[in-house]
Amino acid sequence: MTDDATPRRGDAAEQADDRFVEALLEASKSEEAAAAEARIRRGMATIREVDPVAVVSSRRWWAVASGLGSIAAVMMLAVFLQTREVRADRIIARVLAAESAVTALRFDVRLEAHEGRPHPDLEGSIDLLARPGGYPLLRFEVDRPVGRSHAWGVDARGGWGRSHSGIVSRFARTEWSSRIMGDGLDLLVDAIPGLLDRVAEGYELTTEVDPAEAVVTLIAVRSEADDGSKSPNRIRIEIDPDTDEVRRLVLEWDQESDSVERGRRPSRSEGRLDRRRPDDDRSPAQFDRRPPPAGSSGGPDERRRRPPPGRSGPGRDSLVEEVIRAGSQGPARPPARIIFERVPASVFTPDDFVPTAVGDG
Amino acid sequence: MAGLDVESNQADPGGSPSAEEVFEVLMRQNAGHLMAFIRAMVRNNALAEDVFQETFMVAWRRFEDFDRDRPFGPWLRGIAHRTALAMMRKTRKEFAVDTAVVDMIESHAARHERVSMSEASSVVEMLNECVGRLPDRYREVIEVLYRGRRSISEVAEATDAGPEAVKKRLQRARGMIAECLRMKGLLA
Numbered sequence: 239m240t241d242d243a244t245p246r247r248g249d250a251a252e253q254a255d256d257r258f259v260e261a262l263l264e265a266s267k268s269e270e271a272a273a274a275e276a277r278i279r280r281g282m283a284t285i286r287e288v289d290p291v292a293v294v295s296s297r298r299w300w301a302v303a304s305g306l307g308s309i310a311a312v313m314m315l316a317v318f319l320q321t322r323e324v325r326a327d328r329i330i331a332r333v334l335a336a337e338s339a340v341t342a343l344r345f346d347v348r349l350e351a352h353e354g355r356p357h358p359d360l361e362g363s364i365d366l367l368a369r370p371g372g373y374p375l376l377r378f379e380v381d382r383p384v385g386r387s388h389a390w391g392v393d394a395r396g397g398w399g400r401s402h403s404g405i406v407s408r409f410a411r412t413e414w415s416s417r418i419m420g421d422g423l424d425l426l427v428d429a430i431p432g433l434l435d436r437v438a439e440g441y442e443l444t445t446e447v448d449p450a451e452a453v454v455t456l457i458a459v460r461s462e463a464d465d466g467s468k469s470p471n472r473i474r475i476e477i478d479p480d481t482d483e484v485r486r487l488v489l490e491w492d493q494e495s496d497s498v499e500r501g502r503r504p505s506r507s508e509g510r511l512d513r514r515r516p517d518d519d520r521s522p523a524q525f526d527r528r529p530p531p532a533g534s535s536g537g538p539d540e541r542r543r544r545p546p547p548g549r550s551g552p553g554r555d556s557l558v559e560e561v562i563r564a565g566s567q568g569p570a571r572p573p574a575r576i577i578f579e580r581v582p583a584s585v586f587t588p589d590d591f592v593p594t595a596v597g598d599g
Numbered sequence: 600m601a602g603l604d605v606e607s608n609q610a611d612p613g614g615s616p617s618a619e620e621v622f623e624v625l626m627r628q629n630a631g632h633l634m635a636f637i638r639a640m641v642r643n644n645a646l647a648e649d650v651f652q653e654t655f656m657v658a659w660r661r662f663e664d665f666d667r668d669r670p671f672g673p674w675l676r677g678i679a680h681r682t683a684l685a686m687m688r689k690t691r692k693e694f695a696v697d698t699a700v701v702d703m704i705e706s707h708a709a710r711h712e713r714v715s716m717s718e719a720s721s722v723v724e725m726l727n728e729c730v731g732r733l734p735d736r737y738r739e740v741i742e743v744l745y746r747g748r749r750s751i752s753e754v755a756e757a758t759d760a761g762p763e764a765v766k767k768r769l770q771r772a773r774g775m776i777a778e779c780l781r782m783k784g785l786l787a
Contacts, residue, residue, distance in 0.1 A: 250697055250699035250700045250702075250703055251703055252774070253697070253700045253703075254639070254700045254701075254702075254703030254704045254706075254707060255703075255707075255773070255774065255777035255781075255786060256770065256773050256774065256777070257638075257639035257640075257642060257700070257704060258635065258639045258703075258704055258707040258708075258777075258786065259773040259776045259777045259780065259786075260638070260639070260642070260773060261634075261635040261636075261637075261638035261639040262635055262711075262722065262726050262780075263726070263741065263745040263773070263776075264638055264644065264745070265631070265634060265635060265638070265722075265723075266723055266726055266727070266745060266746070267745060267746065268746070274630055274631070274634070277630065277634070277648070277651055277652075278623070278626055278627055278630060280652065281626065281651075281652055281655035281656070281659075282619075282623055282626075284652065284655070284656060285619070285622075285655070285656065285659045286619070394721050394724065588721070588724065
């Protein structure tokens with residue numbers, strides 16, 4: 239804040255204007271995006287610490303450190319990195335510290351279907367942009383195979399989908415979503431710190447160091463393999479040891495039979511969805527616990543805007559319906575593997591996240 | 600907020616979010632206008648961060664009591680208002696914020712909330728546009744102070760204007776930005 243002069247007039251409106259504009263200008267500073275994320279993570283880490291129901295006792299120290307912000311993580315690292323032993327929690331802390339300041343991300347993405355499934359492998363890219371004072375922007379473009387290309391994203395106006403025939407549809411969804419549906423395959427996208435935080439729970443972690451390739455790999459294998467969760471069974475996170483940034487990310491799911499899936503996944507008609515079932519002893523912090531999409535459960539206003547079940551809005555095509563349906567009813571069948579290859583992110587602007595109305599199919 | 604289970608705070612096996620998840624989403628949705636409100640109240644970044652965290656904690660403790668038929672933003676700012684006053688008293692910072700000023704700040708924050716949630720342009724885009732429309736001498740001081748992270752004395756030294764002149768120019772610039780934002784509907 240600046241120590242400017244008292245407003246000339248004591249007029250309340252003028253004072254309020256001056257104070258509020260000053261606050262907005264503070265929020266427009268370049269470092270605000272990272273600060274805003276750290277603020278939320280710090281708050282969430284704190285409430286998990288004080289809330290006895292939230293199973294916080296199993297949280298690693300670095301998960302808490304991530305909430306306290308990258309500075310705290312770096313300070314702790316200065317102590318812990320005095321030995322040469324490579325441990326997963328230390329690696330994660332370093333990555334958290336490095337990634338907390340990142341506001342623009344680009345990944346090349348490949349989704350591989352299980353053998354025997356009717357889906358072809360899909361290739362494309364994901365761009366993410368954190369913005370000060372606003373929700374993050376996202377653009378997921380599937381461009382191969384050409385005949386199945388489509389896109390999905392969130393821009394300054396809200397959510398949008400573009401079908402392979404080039405039809406652009408919009409829907410009321412402005413909140414960051416950790417899950418994207420793409421052509422029947424379930425793609426889980428999370429900010430890197432969020433991903434690492436989730437991996438901390440319910441996964442056994444090991445590390446590999448390959449000095450020749452100059453890469454450190456964190457391998458996470460899901461502890462409870464038979465709990466009905468749609469979390470990936472295995473996660474490989476390849477980290478650049480020089481920058482501590484995630485270079486490559488591979489999520490893998492085991493193939494499940496349809497009968498097993500049907501038996502595990504309760505439908506909406508099986509009972510109230512706003513109550514945890516008494517016999518459910520799942521950890522509340524498993525990987526697939528995701529924020530509700532704002533368009534489906536973000537509050538009373540969002541509920542009012544949502545069309546009744548079975549009634550599509552005008553102009554929506556099947557892809558967008560799929561996205562909305564998936565957001566409210568849980569994941570579809572996961573693919574065999576999703577591979578994220580990080581590529582240098584150019585400077586994004588909000589315009590880069592606006593749907594392009596091209597016939598791309 | 601279908602699927603909220605405040606009592607158990609657990610995720611529903613069918614995929615419904617826990618209270619903690621819902622709370623996080625709501626806080627993310629509302630963090631921008633909340634922080635703007637707090638900053639405008641306390642005018643001190645370090646104190647604003649403390650008030651934000653304390654508000655976060657209090658809101659979580661009282662989340663079970665939150666009336667889900669009412670909007671979350673005003674409820675949150677109500678907590679922030681009380682928290683800010685308490686912490687300003689405690690730290691002996693400026694505590695006598697005129698009620699009328701607070702009411703106006705609340706009105707601005709409410710508009711900020713609505714724009715953040717529904718309008719085509721983001722708050723930041725509106726602000727950038729208004730800064731871009733300023734006459735050069737005013738825009739420069741805003742850019743250098745808020746985007747160049749320089750102090751008033753540094754700007755004064757660089758421009759040979761004197762600290763008081765820079766402060767006046769800054770205040771005038773903010774006044775022009777306020778008018779511009781009012782035209783855009785962001786300020787009440």
